[in-house]
Amino acid sequence: MTSPTTPLVTLTRHGDIALLSIANPPVNALSQGVVDGLAAAIDAFEADRSYKALLVHGEGRTFVAGGDINSFDDPDFTAALYNGTLARIESQDRPVAAALHGTVLGGGLELALACHHRVSVPGTRFGLPEVKLGILPGSLGTQRLPRLIGPVMALDMIQSGNPIGDAAALKAGLIDEVQSGTPLEVGLAFTQALIARDAKPSRISERTVAMEGLPADFFEQALAQAVKTKPFYPSARNIVLAVKASTLPFAQGEAEEQRLFEALRISPQSQAMRHLFFAERAASKIPGLPKTVALRPVKSIGILGAGTMGGGIAMNFANVGLPVVLVETTQAALDRGLGLIRANYEASAAKGRMTAEQVTARMALLTGSLADSALAECDLVIEAVFENLALKKQVCARLGAVCKPGAIIATNTSTLDVDVLAAATGRPADVVGMHFFSPANVMRLLEVVRGAQTAPDVLATVMQLARTIKKVAVVSGVCYGFIGNRMAEVYMRQAEFLMMEGASPAQVDGAVEALGMAMGPCRMLDMAGIDVGAKTVIEYGKAGGLPPDPSYRALVQKMFELGRFGQKTGAGYYRYEGRKAVADSETVRLAAELAAAHGIAQRAGHFGTPAGQQEIVERLLYPLINEGAKILEEGIAYRPGDIDIVWTAGYGFPDHQGGPIWMADRIGLATLAERLAHCAEVRGNAFGYWTAAKLLTDLAAQGKRLSDWAPA
Ligand code: 3H9
Numbered sequence: 001m002t003s004p005t006t007p008l009v010t011l012t013r014h015g016d017i018a019l020l021s022i023a024n025p026p027v028n029a030l031s032q033g034v035v036d037g038l039a040a041a042i043d044a045f046e047a048d049r050s051y052k053a054l055l056v057h058g059e060g061r062t063f064v065a066g067g068d069i070n071s072f073d074d075p076d077f078t079a080a081l082y083n084g085t086l087a088r089i090e091s092q093d094r095p096v097a098a099a100l101h102g103t104v105l106g107g108g109l110e111l112a113l114a115c116h117h118r119v120s121v122p123g124t125r126f127g128l129p130e131v132k133l134g135i136l137p138g139s140l141g142t143q144r145l146p147r148l149i150g151p152v153m154a155l156d157m158i159q160s161g162n163p164i165g166d167a168a169a170l171k172a173g174l175i176d177e178v179q180s181g182t183p184l185e186v187g188l189a190f191t192q193a194l195i196a197r198d199a200k201p202s203r204i205s206e207r208t209v210a211m212e213g214l215p216a217d218f219f220e221q222a223l224a225q226a227v228k229t230k231p232f233y234p235s236a237r238n239i240v241l242a243v244k245a246s247t248l249p250f251a252q253g254e255a256e257e258q259r260l261f262e263a264l265r266i267s268p269q270s271q272a273m274r275h276l277f278f279a280e281r282a283a284s285k286i287p288g289l290p291k292t293v294a295l296r297p298v299k300s301i302g303i304l305g306a307g308t309m310g311g312g313i314a315m316n317f318a319n320v321g322l323p324v325v326l327v328e329t330t331q332a333a334l335d336r337g338l339g340l341i342r343a344n345y346e347a348s349a350a351k352g353r354m355t356a357e358q359v360t361a362r363m364a365l366l367t368g369s370l371a372d373s374a375l376a377e378c379d380l381v382i383e384a385v386f387e388n389l390a391l392k393k394q395v396c397a398r399l400g401a402v403c404k405p406g407a408i409i410a411t412n413t414s415t416l417d418v419d420v421l422a423a424a425t426g427r428p429a430d431v432v433g434m435h436f437f438s439p440a441n442v443m444r445l446l447e448v449v450r451g452a453q454t455a456p457d458v459l460a461t462v463m464q465l466a467r468t469i470k471k472v473a474v475v476s477g478v479c480y481g482f483i484g485n486r487m488a489e490v491y492m493r494q495a496e497f498l499m500m501e502g503a504s505p506a507q508v509d510g511a512v513e514a515l516g517m518a519m520g521p522c523r524m525l526d527m528a529g530i531d532v533g534a535k536t537v538i539e540y541g542k543a544g545g546l547p548p549d550p551s552y553r554a555l556v557q558k559m560f561e562l563g564r565f566g567q568k569t570g571a572g573y574y575r576y577e578g579r580k581a582v583a584d585s586e587t588v589r590l591a592a593e594l595a596a597a598h599g600i601a602q603r604a605g606h607f608g609t610p611a612g613q614q615e616i617v618e619r620l621l622y623p624l625i626n627e628g629a630k631i632l633e634e635g636i637a638y639r640p641g642d643i644d645i646v647w648t649a650g651y652g653f654p655d656h657q658g659g660p661i662w663m664a665d666r667i668g669l670a671t672l673a674e675r676l677a678h679c680a681e682v683r684g685n686a687f688g689y690w691t692a693a694k695l696l697t698d699l700a701a702q703g704k705r706l707s708d709w710a711p712a
Helices: 032-047 069-073 079-091 107-114 129-133 141-149 151-160 166-172 183-196 218-229 234-247 250-265 268-283 308-318 331-350 356-364 389-402 418-425 456-468 484-500 505-513 521-528 530-542 554-561 585-598 604-608 610-633 640-650 660-667 669-683 694-702
Strands: 009-014 017-022 053-058 096-100 103-105 117-120 125-127 301-304 324-327 366-369 380-383 408-411 431-436 445-449 472-476 575-577 580-582
Touching: 009 032, 017 032, 017 183, 032 079, 053 107, 053 183, 069 268, 079 107, 079 250, 096 107, 096 183, 103 107, 107 141, 117 183, 125 166, 129 151, 129 234, 129 268, 141 151, 141 234, 141 250, 151 218, 151 234, 218 234, 234 250, 234 268, 250 268, 268 472, 268 640, 268 660, 301 308, 308 324, 308 331, 308 356, 308 431, 324 331, 331 356, 331 366, 356 366, 380 389, 389 408, 389 418, 408 418, 408 456, 418 431, 431 456, 445 456, 445 640, 456 472, 472 640, 484 505, 484 521, 484 554, 484 585, 484 610, 484 640, 505 521, 505 604, 505 610, 521 530, 530 554, 554 585, 604 610, 610 640, 610 660, 610 669, 610 694, 640 660, 660 669, 669 694
Parallel strands: 017 053, 053 096, 096 117, 103 125, 301 324, 301 380, 324 366, 380 408, 408 431, 445 472
Antiparallel strands: 009 017, 431 445, 575 580
């Protein structure tokens, strides 16, 4: 028998048990409809005293994975409504149990904490990931969790946002039992046992937080740490304050949590991070590609080139249990490559991130060879040789000949024309770009470059594979540098002009790092390698892509000539003491020398002033955004959010700024257009560096936003 509830929430009789089922696919998010359904189901339960217990359960692949993130933009949104429903669940005088499976996250965990007893099936994950959206748990997670598992672990879970598994949850007392079976069977048996032993409701809100053994200034210390380490995230501070409030009477703590939650919900940081949540999911969808396209099986990987990049790429696959064969030209290069991978794994093991057995198991998946024939049976082969068109074309021709029919051939080029490389294989439909970011085993971004002839199943297979290796994949069309490096090029170009005009690397980097950028352009290139950067500029010049400007990226080319390759040679834009970057007067001297040679006026004193810092920000970021607008206009990126994902996942662009396109809309397109025009006037525009994209000026004139733009 089903009581009259809503389509999203039903109440069904199972003997003495009232089964409350939530069915809001795909993740049972707590939309307003679900919250209304919960209230109606509780009404029905309260009205029928013949039930001896209530069991809360989620249908489908998971229990509730959180509040509905879409609803947070609603101006009328308030956590209070949901909290009232949770209070009603907890206040029941008959036992209320939760049967948990899948990902019990955010508002889902908060729902489970309002229940009196909790059971899960093995493999369930529990977490409060709100911090990743720039908010805090707003439905009493900050109040109930510390009361249940103690403030130290609760604070850690809420600050990190990382979920824990069932074993850790059981140990901490977050759940009462773990039982094998379907969630429904397990939940019903658990609830039946509660009835049989006449279990009383156990209400977390009635407990107090165990502060014994903690320093008296525990929360003050945590607050100082949060403010110091996460200066750009108001959520870090508010989380500590909310958890601290759990030591107050429950109602007071609730009011404090709501106040702190609401301030974050409407903050620009959280709006930016919520935008990225949906942008990341949208990026995996390829317009015009049917979901039904059959994927090519990928069970073995080949990588040509065992340098830093090839090795890092290989680790991604070994990490998920896929065998990889690495091919090199000499035994020494192969040994060096495999040795570097082992050293990387061993460093992780030393930090306790993996066991010695895992290191052995992963290394066992990696083999080396000096012969292309070792790649013949691989399902996917990625070339990761130096960024040189002639070399890559030659390598692609070899792969076209050696790879078995149906194998996918991928190039890890960061700037070169994928269509030219695809043609060199003689089987362009099998070819795709897989542009990993350095360090390839760490950076989340994978740019998937769709060539003119890339087969739909190749594209779909690589997008799925990206998920398997835990990358966020964004599709780019073919152009110089694709989405990311094409935009980075204009950013680096301005960084160099600024230095020739007298700004120090620290002033250039400092201006954007003050906005939250993980690294400014100079530190970034020193890390990636000046040689790598210079070679791409040189290659681009050979291909006729550079403007006829003799001062174009003159500094990087000069440093390359001098062997200043960045961190790896101990000097680049900076000098390195170990990994520490220190100012190097030689860079300033070189920049001044080049400025003199190219007739560029120096204004060194200006860049230390607030106006100078603002100029650096505008000159670095506005052309970068402008290039993003061109990329949209040309159809290189499918959607504005894709560009934001490329920059936040691949270039250390701050997530709390939402990515360059999101940022552009906050600055205002009219302001951007006006500032670009101003730079064109003041700096001259002989090479079109300041010419605004038509899309940008058109949208600015219409008072529209770039983020909302979609191709006609
Ligand atoms: C919260 O709970 C606040 C509370 O404290 C207070 C409340 C009052 N809402 O990721 P997937 C969609 S904050 C709306 O590809 P997976 C997602 O957009 C929330 N939609 O699947 C996608 O839609 P589409 C705290 C959501 O299997 C589809 O579901 N919770 C939500 O790789 C599939 O998603 C979180 O932050 C949501 N909460 O991973 C958890 N969640 O198909 C956020 C998902 O149209 N979610 N969608 O693109 C996740 O981490 C992952 O989605 C999850 C599944 C691990 C659950």
